[in-house]
Amino acid sequence: MSATSAATAADRDIVIDLRDVETRFGTHVVHQKLCLQVRRAEVFAIIGGSGSGKSTLLREMILLHRPDAGSIKVLGVELNDLSPEAALDLRLRWGVLFQHGGLFGSLTVLENIGLPLREHTRLGNKLIDEIAAWKLHMTGLKPEVGAQYPAQLSGGMMKRASLARALALDPELLFLDEPTAGLDPESAAGVDELVL
Template sequence: MSTIGTPATPGAIRTPGTLTTSGTMTTPLKGAVEDLPLPAIGEPIIEVRNLSKRYGRNIVHQHLNLDIRRGEIVTIVGGSGSGKTTLVRQILGLERPTSGTIKMFGEDISTIEPERARLMRTRTGMLFQHGALFSSLSVFDNVAQPVRELGKVPADLLRDIVMLKLEMVGLPCKHASKPPAALSGGMVKRVGLARAIVLEPELLFLDEPTAGLDPRSSDEVVELISTLHRALGLTVVLITHDLDAMVALSTRVAVIAERKVLVAAPVEEAACVDDPFIREYFLGMRGRRALQALPPERRAKLPPAALAPASVGARPC
């Protein structure tokens, strides 16, 4: 695992499976990792303390606190305009907080030196909501871009890195020469994921990874995220309105309302918090339908209202 001073080597693979001389996997990634345990939960790698963010008179966050530990998948949920994406942008250093501190890998991102900040960025990956692929570049060149930004890489090695990452996300290499406009929505998400993991990051941010997808494609992306989490030992920060994806993936759910994190806990515990927004979000018909897909041992911890049939209105806890 890399440190700030020694970023992960591009193309260095930490996944099981047999590699051919060309760098492609001969064993499907899902099958290669399905018997592996989930990543162990470790020390905090993101620490947000007393964060406030305002735009003029508009206060988005006020005294917000959140820890994200190594190996977790933490889903950030909240109503529209609650500041989910704004929080992630501040964690990534794209915006500055009005006050408060954010530490990533133990470093205060507001005071870190530029060179160390650049190295830190190689330890993170980002999948943007609509893929954010460069329309003028091929699939290959989109995935290769972060590697090229690090400096000159031999063409053969660059090809091996890109093709391996495309195979890891389940995209046949025959699509490498295509422009993004020739891809389906699900394929665009896969290319975005391949680009996000091309530098072998430790920390992966996903902004609405299933938005705009049909149910089958959405399920496939959820399964792919779960597989990559297990295969690469990733820590994942997920923003989503997809309740099924939240329930399927989350180690913990961080609920933003009233300008702060109301609760950051496993979804079955978060659903028990007595708060108007949480009752509306988790105990409505869609929320109950998603929660009832939890395994029996976790479903047993839900409040009684969450177990009401999803086709009828919920009674208060």
């Protein structure tokens, strides 16, 4: 294998590539010259104190906030100047578990899990419900939880239900924003084990 083809193979293995990312809110500098790479099949954690920019960085990587400078590539796609169509295509390739769950309170857990499938596929309702039930099972929740509403769930159950929704479209990449925040040690250990 030549050095060029080895470098190309290594580049294909990179799923997140940040170069010189800078983020400011007014005069407050959140990120300055931030660089990092995440490789395929790698579990990568960003750790820092409250207000250190972890959630801001996640929002930049999932196209919810634009950095002031630098380059962000996710799954080989440069995020700057994406068309709305290209941005949607890219978003369908990842799943996100938001810090506070992000489940819709007016939908049951099963309806929340099935929502991405209803919005972005042409699958029938019966098949969507079956897939949603399977994703619920994958996260260790009992079938009856699917009929409950988010307000009826404990913190650990909420995280697991949110993870099931993040997995609904079988994403290539999974973003987790503080997946164990606010959980007791046993529930946090369970979510950590589930992620691994």
